[in-house]
Amino acid sequence: MGEPAYARVDVTEAAARVLRDLRAAHGPLMFHQSGGCCDGSSPMCFPLGEFRTGASDALLAELRVEGVPEPIGFWMSAAQFELWRHTHLTVDVVPGRGSGFSLEAPSGVRFLTRSRLLTDEEDTALNTATGRIVS
Amino acid sequence: MTRYVSPGQPGAKMNYQPRYDHWIGGEFVKPHGGQYFENPSPVTGRTFTEVARGTAEDVERALDAAHGAAPAWGRTSVAQRAEVLNKVADRMQQHLEQLAVAESWENGKPIRETLAADLPLAIDHFRYFAGAIRAQEGGLAQLDEDTVAYHFHEPLGVVGQIIPWNFPILMATWKLAPALAAGNAVVLKPAEQTPVSMHYLMSLIADLLPPGVVNIVNGFGFEAGKPLASSPRVAKVAFTGETTTGRLIMQYASENLKPVTLELGGKSPNIFFDDVSVADDEFYDKALEGFTMFALNQGEVCTCPSRALIQTGHYRRFLDAAIARTEKIVQGHPLDTDTMIGAQASNDQLEKILAYLEIGRQEGAKVLTGGQRSDMEGELAGGYYVQPTIFEGSNNMRVFQEEIFGPVVSVAPFSDFDDAVKIANDTLYGLGAGVWTRDINTAYRAGRAIQAGRVWTNCYHAYPAHAAFGGYKQSGIGRENHKMMLDHYQQTKNLLVSYSPKKLGFF
Numbered sequence: 135m136g137e138p139a140y141a142r143v144d145v146t147e148a149a150a151r152v153l154r155d156l157r158a159a160h161g162p163l164m165f166h167q168s169g170g171c172c173d174g175s176s177p178m179c180f181p182l183g184e185f186r187t188g189a190s191d192a193l194l195a196e197l198r199v200e201g202v203p204e205p206i207g208f209w210m211s212a213a214q215f216e217l218w219r220h221t222h223l224t225v226d227v228v229p230g231r232g233s234g235f236s237l238e239a240p241s242g243v244r245f246l247t248r249s250r251l252l253t254d255e256e257d258t259a260l261n262t263a264t265g266r267i268v269s
Numbered sequence: 270m271t272r273y274v275s276p277g278q279p280g281a282k283m284n285y286q287p288r289y290d291h292w293i294g295g296e297f298v299k300p301h302g303g304q305y306f307e308n309p310s311p312v313t314g315r316t317f318t319e320v321a322r323g324t325a326e327d328v329e330r331a332l333d334a335a336h337g338a339a340p341a342w343g344r345t346s347v348a349q350r351a352e353v354l355n356k357v358a359d360r361m362q363q364h365l366e367q368l369a370v371a372e373s374w375e376n377g378k379p380i381r382e383t384l385a386a387d388l389p390l391a392i393d394h395f396r397y398f399a400g401a402i403r404a405q406e407g408g409l410a411q412l413d414e415d416t417v418a419y420h421f422h423e424p425l426g427v428v429g430q431i432i433p434w435n436f437p438i439l440m441a442t443w444k445l446a447p448a449l450a451a452g453n454a455v456v457l458k459p460a461e462q463t464p465v466s467m468h469y470l471m472s473l474i475a476d477l478l479p480p481g482v483v484n485i486v487n488g489f490g491f492e493a494g495k496p497l498a499s500s501p502r503v504a505k506v507a508f509t510g511e512t513t514t515g516r517l518i519m520q521y522a523s524e525n526l527k528p529v530t531l532e533l534g535g536k537s538p539n540i541f542f543d544d545v546s547v548a549d550d551e552f553y554d555k556a557l558e559g560f561t562m563f564a565l566n567q568g569e570v571c572t573c574p575s576r577a578l579i580q581t582g583h584y585r586r587f588l589d590a591a592i593a594r595t596e597k598i599v600q601g602h603p604l605d606t607d608t609m610i611g612a613q614a615s616n617d618q619l620e621k622i623l624a625y626l627e628i629g630r631q632e633g634a635k636v637l638t639g640g641q642r643s644d645m646e647g648e649l650a651g652g653y654y655v656q657p658t659i660f661e662g663s664n665n666m667r668v669f670q671e672e673i674f675g676p677v678v679s680v681a682p683f684s685d686f687d688d689a690v691k692i693a694n695d696t697l698y699g700l701g702a703g704v705w706t707r708d709i710n711t712a713y714r715a716g717r718a719i720q721a722g723r724v725w726t727n728c729y730h731a732y733p734a735h736a737a738f739g740g741y742k743q744s745g746i747g748r749e750n751h752k753m754m755l756d757h758y759q760q761t762k763n764l765l766v767s768y769s770p771k772k773l774g775f776f
Contacts, residue, residue: 166513167513168511168512168513168514169511169512169513169534169671169672169697169698169743170510170511170512170515170533170534170535170571170672170698170743170744171433171435171509171510171511171532171533171534171535171571171672171674172433172434172435172460172509172510172511172534172569172571172674173510173511173514174510174511174512174513174533174534174671174672174674175511175621175625175671175672175673175674176511176617176621178513178514178517180491180517184517185513185516185517185520186520211512211697211743213697213743214697217665217667217670217671217697218667221628221667228616228617228620229616229617230615230616230617230618230620231309231461231462231615231616231617232434232460232461232462232614232615232617232618233461233489233490233491234490234510234511234513234514234517235490235491235494235495235514235517236490236491237491239461239489239490239491240306240322240489240491240492242306242307244617244620246617246620246621246624247624248624248627249624249627249628249631249667250628250631251631251632
């Protein structure tokens with residue numbers, strides 16, 4: 135299987151740099167997009183397996199980041215995904231403090247999810263009938 | 270107008286120390302790893318103190334201190350514990366202005382709110398639980414003539430509490446007061462965005478508490494929150510925050526079969542029925558203020574009324590008035606008593622809000638007012654300020670479905686009662702809601718039909734002690750702010766006693 139033509143989630147170069155550092159420090163990584171209060175509506179980055187996903191979660195993407203040997207899964211609760219599926223997400227990073235239990239906070243930065251609407255082409259490719267969320 | 274002097278300037282009501290260590294066992298304890306992190310004020314964006322960067326070793330040390338203090342504290346009489354809580358309240362009352370300045374400086378919220386809400390509510394909360402624990406009784410049930418079941422309340426022992434940054438002192442109080450009243454010792458981790466106002470409070474009340482009963486460990490979630498939440502040495506974990514971390518804390522607690530209480534936010538609807546606008550009177554004015562409550566605390570409230578649903582009959586008229594009211598919100602220096610909206614609590618919070626303003630526009634929501642970062646001048650130029658913003662759109666847009674945690678309200682019309690309830694409940698969350706109407710039957714039926722733990726009826730954003738607060742759906746588990754929270758911090762001991770000398774006859 136080759137690289138998918140369309141992706142739900144991308145990573146900025148600035149975020150990729152942080153991910154490379156976190157991979158070196160903590161091993162394989164994962165994201166779970168949060169909802170709700172305070173530090174919510176933000177992507178949480180954990181060591182792979184730290185956060186147990188289950189049937190109530192959706193895997194939106196397997197992010198491939200240069201310098202990180204394995205793909206980084208990007209998860210979200212399935213109910214939340216239903217409300218987000220028409221949008222494309224980009225994991226970025228900004229100076230900040232807020233974190234929940236996300237790994238990057240001690241370094242004074244915070245991952246941030248930027249969003250845009252899927253194009254019609256992307257929407258057709260990603261949201262029709264294959265039954266798979268990760269294309 | 271009064272302008273309080275910023276901490277660190279001559280004439281300030283209070284000053285922060287240049288550095289804070291952990292508070293463990295009644296004294297400051299340096300972090301095991303020797304590291305500190307900077308703490309900027311959102312008012313200016315400039316660092317004003319540095320704070321211990323806690324790790325698992327620090328959490329263990331705090332747990333040692335808490336376990337050392339818990340048995341004796343748990344054996345104190347309820348009268349003694351109530352007296353301590355009342356004295357804490359009195360001390361806070363005596364230093365209300367200092368605490369208000371401390372809280373506004375660290376969090377960015379306007380001092381009119383800390384003076385009139387955060388601190389008075391926190392003070393009353395300690396008094397409430399001082400009273401509640403005095404009045405609490407166990408139970409007994411006479412099962413037959415010679416058999417009695419006695420039910421006693423016992424403290425859990427040592428509990429862990431992870432505090433959010435939006436109301437640092439008040440949210441800590443919501444958790445501390447019932448835990449202490451019930452006889453528990455506490456290890457508390459403030460948010461890393463607002464790590465020190467609790468230390469300032471502790472500096473005022475430390476002499477009232479036996480060493481080790483309240484311990485403060487600062488640090489980041491993964492480094493200090495995880496060791497606390499996953500420790501087999503805590504009997505319960507209380508957390509206010511968001512859904513992913515809430516689930517993670519439940520996962521940690523499940524490893525030790527420990528209970529949790531969680532308060533995880535929402536996307537609260539604020540519903541304005543047609544009859545609100547039948548008269549231009551005091552009530553109409555109050556309803557418009559109720560709409561504008563989305564800007565309270567810069568919108569950084571779990572129950573921010575971030576979806577305003579307005580009935581079609583008065584939609585345009587009410588919305589126009591609401592826009593006008595919103596545009597009268599005074600943004601400025603948080604330590605100025607005329608300021609109604611201050612700074613967002615952190616830079617990443619600011620960036621997240623701006624990202625939502627962008628996706629809202631892309632989805633086709635119309636900006637009716639605001640919609641941008643506020644450019645402030647002078648010392649505020651580096652702070653984190655956002656214009657109060659009204660979006661108009663539909664409930665399936667992301668700005669209607671996600672907690673932005675900023676001064677942003679999304680407005681949509683509804684046709685009738687059923688439509689209002691349908692839209693109100695079309696959300697993953699169920700923490701708060703508002704219903705505005707002059708018809709008591711409509712108010713009652715709407716309040717009961719909305720799936721949320723708190724339905725403000727002809728009011729909003731009131732948080733008195735003795736009114737239970739907590740979530741339905743994905744908004745959490747447990748009810749704070751009420752004596753029922755004592756149950757979350759207590760074990761039930763049943764003594765099943767036979768007063769009969771006769772054997773059963775089985776053996």
